[in-house]
Amino acid sequence: MKHTFFWLSLFTVLLMVQEEASAQLRKPKKSGNYRDPFFDTQWWIGLRLGTNFTKAKPVERYSAYTSTQTTDTDAFDKDYQGFGKGGVLGGLEMTFYFKGICLSFQPDYRRQEFTYKNYYAWGDPANPTNAYEISSTTQNRLDYIHLPLLVRYEPLKGRLRPYIQAGGYYANLMAAYKAYTASTTDHSSGTASTYISEEIISGSRDLYIRSNWGWIAGGGVSYPVGNFRLAADVTYRRNTNNITNVANRYENERYTGAGDIADDIKLRNITVSFALLVPLRYISKNDFNAR
Amino acid sequence: MFMKTHTNFLAKVLSSLLLAALLSACDNKKNKEVKPEAEFFRIYENQKYLEAFYPTDIKKISDGYLIQGKRKISSSSFYGAYLLKVDQEGKFVSETVVGEQYVNPLPGLFQVNGVYYFVCMDPVSLETKIMSVSESGEVRETGSIAGILLPVAASLSSNQLLLLSYDKEELQMEVSLSDINGNLSGFEEFDIGFGDIDIEEIVLDHLTGTGASLPFRTGTMGGGRFYYNGYNLYNFNTTFFTFGSANRSALQGYRNERFVSSLEPMGGSRFATVWTDNGTHKVNTNLSFNYSTTGNFAGVNTIQGNLLLDLSPSSLPLLKRMAVAGRNLLVLGATSSTGKIALHFYDESSGAFVASKYLGYSHAYSFGNLEVSDDGGLLVTGSVLLEGRFPRVCLFKLSEEQLKEVLDPSED
Numbered sequence: 001m002k003h004t005f006f007w008l009s010l011f012t013v014l015l016m017v018q019e020e021a022s023a024q025l026r027k028p029k030k031s032g033n034y035r036d037p038f039f040d041t042q043w044w045i046g047l048r049l050g051t052n053f054t055k056a057k058p059v060e061r062y063s064a065y066t067s068t069q070t071t072d073t074d075a076f077d078k079d080y081q082g083f084g085k086g087g088v089l090g091g092l093e094m095t096f097y098f099k100g101i102c103l104s105f106q107p108d109y110r111r112q113e114f115t116y117k118n119y120y121a122w123g124d125p126a127n128p129t130n131a132y133e134i135s136s137t138t139q140n141r142l143d144y145i146h147l148p149l150l151v152r153y154e155p156l157k158g159r160l161r162p163y164i165q166a167g168g169y170y171a172n173l174m175a176a177y178k179a180y181t182a183s184t185t186d187h188s189s190g191t192a193s194t195y196i197s198e199e200i201i202s203g204s205r206d207l208y209i210r211s212n213w214g215w216i217a218g219g220g221v222s223y224p225v226g227n228f229r230l231a232a233d234v235t236y237r238r239n240t241n242n243i244t245n246v247a248n249r250y251e252n253e254r255y256t257g258a259g260d261i262a263d264d265i266k267l268r269n270i271t272v273s274f275a276l277l278v279p280l281r282y283i284s285k286n287d288f289n290a291r
Numbered sequence: 292m293f294m295k296t297h298t299n300f301l302a303k304v305l306s307s308l309l310l311a312a313l314l315s316a317c318d319n320k321k322n323k324e325v326k327p328e329a330e331f332f333r334i335y336e337n338q339k340y341l342e343a344f345y346p347t348d349i350k351k352i353s354d355g356y357l358i359q360g361k362r363k364i365s366s367s368s369f370y371g372a373y374l375l376k377v378d379q380e381g382k383f384v385s386e387t388v389v390g391e392q393y394v395n396p397l398p399g400l401f402q403v404n405g406v407y408y409f410v411c412m413d414p415v416s417l418e419t420k421i422m423s424v425s426e427s428g429e430v431r432e433t434g435s436i437a438g439i440l441l442p443v444a445a446s447l448s449s450n451q452l453l454l455l456s457y458d459k460e461e462l463q464m465e466v467s468l469s470d471i472n473g474n475l476s477g478f479e480e481f482d483i484g485f486g487d488i489d490i491e492e493i494v495l496d497h498l499t500g501t502g503a504s505l506p507f508r509t510g511t512m513g514g515g516r517f518y519y520n521g522y523n524l525y526n527f528n529t530t531f532f533t534f535g536s537a538n539r540s541a542l543q544g545y546r547n548e549r550f551v552s553s554l555e556p557m558g559g560s561r562f563a564t565v566w567t568d569n570g571t572h573k574v575n576t577n578l579s580f581n582y583s584t585t586g587n588f589a590g591v592n593t594i595q596g597n598l599l600l601d602l603s604p605s606s607l608p609l610l611k612r613m614a615v616a617g618r619n620l621l622v623l624g625a626t627s628s629t630g631k632i633a634l635h636f637y638d639e640s641s642g643a644f645v646a647s648k649y650l651g652y653s654h655a656y657s658f659g660n661l662e663v664s665d666d667g668g669l670l671v672t673g674s675v676l677l678e679g680r681f682p683r684v685c686l687f688k689l690s691e692e693q694l695k696e697v698l699d700p701s702e703d
Contacts, residue, residue, distance in 0.1 A: 060327075064332055064333065064334050065333075065334050065336045066333045066334065066335050066336065066377075066381070066382060066383045067336060067337070067338075067383065068335050068336065068337045068375070068383050068386050069337055069338070070385075073383075075338070076336070120336075120338070121338060122338050122339065122340045122681060123338065123339070123340055124339070124340040124341055127340075130340040130341065131340065132340065132678065132680070132681075134678070184678075198653075209318040209319060209321075209322050210318050211318055211319045241319050241322075242319075242322060244322075245318070245322065246322045246323075246325040246327075247321070247322070247325045249330070250330055250331065250332050253652040254652060254653070256332055256652060257651065257652030257653030257654065258653050259334065261332070
């Protein structure tokens with residue numbers, strides 16, 4: 001049901017954008033260049049591609065393993081890796097420019113990945129061969145449709161236009177995958193032997209809620225290329241709600257059995273993206289050059 | 292005109308996005324409503340290679356739960372005693388590793404006047420010891436019963452302890468009624484007799500974990516009537532008796548091969564029972580047996596029931612009447628053949644089977660005990676054999692919602 005509402009809403013937005021674009025294209029062509037006061041108001045539309053790097057920030061930690069050693073209460077906490085493996089993104093950009101201020105809607109489909117590690121060890125001070133270690137790595141892949149709305153400020157009106165931008169986003173989780181790999185080192189034979197002891201790869205959609213929202217801040221620069229404008233920017237996205245599905249925290253027996261219980265987490269994301277934009281009102285071949 | 296068109300358009304985009312966010316944001320609200328104590332799973336780990344822990348009981352206390360367990364010790368073949376205190380979310384609070392001068396902790400934490408007690412044994416004299424446990428987990432000896440050796444089972448009966456012990460000199464099983472200081476108010480002996488199997492060896496193997504576990508138990512029927520599950524006349528029987536009287540009746544097993552594993556009095560002459568015949572378990576939640584009639588002896592092999600083929604042959608099932616998820620249920624807990632904790636739910640009044648649930652994955656689990664929570668959930672403690680070599684205490688908490696889904700999936 002939630003899915004239906006989400007898709008209906010998104011479809012409505014895109015339909016309106018399409019209508020607005022068609023209306024723009026039907027308007028009489030104007031001549032001039034970007035310094036013409038007429039260009040103080042402009043619609044830009046284009047494609048945006050890029051990569052993003054994600055880190056999960058634990059808000060409340062959970063683990064199947066609970067240490068009974070009061071001196072080592074965080075022994076089983078997950079070790080989150082920072083902004084490691086990049087995920088791809090692709091989407092659209094619709095920006096309304098008005099005298100140096102832009103309102104930009106940049107929907108995209110993106111994969112966000114974050115990784116954490118765990119380490120468990122059993123030992124016996126009296127006998128070093130009585131030792132057993134498990135190191136595990138858990139990769140999490142989350143596929144989202146991101147719907148960011150940004151306010152952008154372009155202080156300069158030259159060919160090269162740096163800008164800063166800030167705003168908020170709402171994202172809807174479409175799919176999630178999890179890959180758990182445990183490596184065991186057994187010392188009991190007298191020689192340490194390491195082997196892959198367990199691998200679990202599965203969908204993990206139920207471990208997360210659908211909603212993810214937060215704020216965005218960043219900056220970039222745009223430059224005219226022919227009738228287009230090429231933009232490159234970097235944004236920092238800070239998710240402000242816990243994305244773990246608390247009700248389903250213990251529901252995936254395969255991971256629970258391996259001791260892997262989801263923490264309450266919020267995502268931190270750095271997005272590097274490039275956009276190729278075209279002005280809607282001057283898409284004609286004769287009289288506009290986006291310079 | 293141009294600005295107005297664009298303003299209208301932007302307003303439409305923003306309102307649609309807001310609508311999408313609001314409609315999809317219900318899950319965030321629901322997320323915040325889930326309480327961390329409603330459901331959890333914990334394994335209590337100390338990272339020590341040679342240590343082994345096996346929980347035997349769990350009791351709800353004012354600020355969490357107290358888990359009673361036994362542990363492997365180096366100074367004796369018997370198990371040592373161990374207590375674990377956890378909070379409402381199952382997080383570790385403290386543990387008490389009871390000194391090795393106290394061994395053989397019998398399953399059961401018994402509350403008397405706000406204090407918990409358990410029964411154990413002196414490893415040298417084999418005398419019965421009574422220990423108190425404060426809610427902070429502090430343990431101290433409150434009583435010793437010199438003449439009662441090798442205790443094998445205990446239960447609570449009107450603030451007194453109903454103890455079952457093995458007398459290897461007289462070849463008897465003895466049932467004693469004692470206060471928390473070790474003062475006896477009742478004592479009854481039951482002859483084992485002679486035969487071609489060594490009962491002493493079987494009892495010691497049971498207590499040290501080197502042989503088969505047997506369902507030694509005691510219980511109170513009311514009206515001065517009690518029962519014990521243990522040897523009598525060379526068979527493992529469920530014997531009903533009255534202190535100081537020859538008025539006895541029994542569900543008779545056969546040696547250590549066929550016996551009642553768990554018995555839950557349901558009122559009047561009705562019982563719920565699991566019995567085991569050479570490792571095969573059967574359940575009957577509507578057994579009728581007139582336990583108060585002198586000389587009423589019925590063979591366990593005559594009880595009708597349903598096979599429990601999912602249970603491990605070595606498992607000792609436990610039946611308990613419990614009010615969980617808004618229902619009065621009879622819960623059967625046991626270890627499954629697949630190394631999980633098996634829970635079977637039966638309607639208390641009709642005895643009809645309702646549902647099953649299995650707990651545990653990846654490692655081998657064995658059933659320990661059950662307790663209800665204040666929020667209508669169910670706590671299940673057991674032992675998990677981590678990596679096939681490290682036995683540890685584990686605790687599952689099933690929420691009321693989870694149980695409702697199990698008990699009545701049509702309401703989901």
